[in-house]
Amino acid sequence: MKRILMGMALCAQAGLLQAEVQVVGAVEYGLFETRHEHFEPGQRVLTRQNQRIIPGQEIPARLGSKFGLRYQLSGKQPGEQPLTLLYLTPGVVTPDGQRHDKFVVTQALSAAGQPDLMAFEFSEPHEVVPGEWHFMVFQGDRKLLEQRFQVR
Numbered sequence: 001m002k003r004i005l006m007g008m009a010l011c012a013q014a015g016l017l018q019a020e021v022q023v024v025g026a027v028e029y030g031l032f033e034t035r036h037e038h039f040e041p042g043q044r045v046l047t048r049q050n051q052r053i054i055p056g057q058e059i060p061a062r063l064g065s066k067f068g069l070r071y072q073l074s075g076k077q078p079g080e081q082p083l084t085l086l087y088l089t090p091g092v093v094t095p096d097g098q099r100h101d102k103f104v105v106t107q108a109l110s111a112a113g114q115p116d117l118m119a120f121e122f123s124e125p126h127e128v129v130p131g132e133w134h135f136m137v138f139q140g141d142r143k144l145l146e147q148r149f150q151v152r
Contacts, residue, residue: 021109021139024074029147030056032066032119041124059151061122061130068119069135069147076109083107084138085118090131090151 033052087103
């Protein structure tokens with residue numbers, strides 16, 4: 001009986017050491033505000049971490065539109081499994097003729113207390129594809145959050 005109790009105590013302690021990363025607080029989503037109006041292909045405007053997000057799911061289909069999510073994660077530990085950002089697109093066709101129905105990005109966890117971002121910016125004409133864009137954030141096989149946008 002003592003061995004069973006000790007085993008249960010060790011399992012409980014191990015569970016406490018492996019804090020689960022989870023989303024806390026409100027998730028901001030929508031179009032990132034910019035004062036720049038006329039974008040050229042390939043042009044990106046440097047932004048700051050706290051750039052204002054205009055809330056909404058409808059995104060203008062034009063160069064320079066940057067849209068996505070800003071969220072806060074709790075339970076982050078150094079060396080934790082990175083995040084996988086999955087962008088499902090309506091079908092981006094690159095100049096080489098390849099169709100991309102998804103883009104996958106691996107992102108290290110940001111420092112504790114820092115917000116995380118998932119964003120896409122239309123910087124090339126072939127990226128500006130109207131339709132539904134579906135963003136998902138995973139850690140391993142655990143889905144942490146998702147958001148859909150309509151590009152019009």
